Amino acid sequence: MRRALLTGLATFVVACAAAESPAPTPAAPDMAPVPAAPAPVAEPEIETETPVQVIAPTCHGVLVQGGLVICSAEPGSTFTVAGTKLTVSEMGTAQFGLSTRAPSVVGWSHDSGAFGDLQIAERQDEYREISGFDCDKVDARSAEQKAHASRSWVKKQDSFASFNPGPGALEGFVKPADAPTSSPFGPTRKYTGVSKVTGEPCESTSVHRGYDMAAPVGTEVRAPAPGVVILADPDLYYEGGTVFLDHGHGLVSVFMHLSAVDVAAGDEVDTGDLLAKTGNTGRTTGPHLHWAVKWRNPEARSRDGDFYIDPALLLELQPAP
Structure with a gap:
């Protein structure tokens, strides 16, 4: 009877121990390595052209008979002053002499369509x-x-x-x-x-x-x-x-x-x-x-x-x- 009791007690202890043991943790599944984020790529700079300053056609000078008219515009364009046609130089000007018999009003025009009149003062020579x-x-x-x-x-x-x-x-x-x-x-x-x-x-x-x-x-x-x-x-x-x-x-x-x-x-x-x-x-x-x-x-x-x-x-x- 004692032997049977001990055997039963042992069986109970083993059973309790088995019940109190934690369940085995399942192995974590193999994870594929996370790839590194790609480095940011700089966007190409968009080159912006500097706006070209267009020279508006104008004429000025010493506006007297025997003087000089200086006209400014884009190089390579043309002016006509008092019927004389000249090409604008690389410096951006065309220069016209005024004769001593130039009329009181001298017209000018540019191949862009611009035009104007110059008032010419009369000489008083002795x-x-x-x-x-x-x-x-x-x-x-x-x-x-x-x-x-x-x-x-x-x-x-x-x-x-x-x-x-x-x-x-x-x-x-x-x-x-x-x-x-x-x-x-x-x-x-x-x-x-x-x-x-x-x-x-x-x-x-x-x-x-x-x-x-x-x-x-x-x-x-x-x-x-x-x-x-x-x-x-x-x-x-x-x-x-x-x-x-x-x-x-x-x-x-x-x-x-x-x-x-x-x-x-x-x-x-x-x-x-x-x-x-x-x-x-x-x-x-x-x-x-x-x-x-x-x-x-x-x-x-x-x-x-x-x-x-x-x-x-x-x-x-x-x-x-």
Whole structure:
């Protein structure tokens, strides 16, 4: 009986132990590795073009007979001013000379369709009589003089037919010599005198196309604006020592009656560079500097339409900003 009781108790203890044991934890299922999130990809930058500033066609300048018109627009476009057509340069301008007979209203148009009118002031030039001239300078008489005058004419025409790039009047002009004005551009002059060759009196009438400065012989002549020297000659018949300076846009400065020429054809100069020294050579009654400016149409085949403008008016121009 005792043995049976112990056996039963043992069985009960084992059964209780079995009941109190926790159930085995099931094995976790194999999990596939989670892939890493891809690195963010930078979106390509969209290049934006800087808006191009279009130059609105405009025209301004020294609006006087003998002055200069400067028109601005896109390079390569075209302007027509007073019937003359010009292409706008890489610098964005076309520059037109105004003759001394320009009408009171000058129209302009641009190939974009823009157009306008410019009011041109009238000149008031005087009449002068100048006596005591050497008639052989007023008019070549001897065979040698005529040959000299002919050679000089050819040199000048060849030089005026050449064109160089440059700013024209965009950088403004300064006086080429430190000297007072002795004769303005524009007056009609009547010259009278006696020939040393024939002893006969003579007279000649012409319009003064330069700006004269009273300067003693040897006064420095400096470039009034940047340019390229296209003629440097110490002895032209009428002009004496002479320098031609091409500023671009068809503008050429002419310096006459020089005692010394300090540059050579092909030289590039800046404003203020030394060109020459004043003198009393060629057709003159005394030491002075004659400064002239000729405007030439760069697109014209003939030089017949070229003319001189007033250098003093160029001194009023302000340099481009």
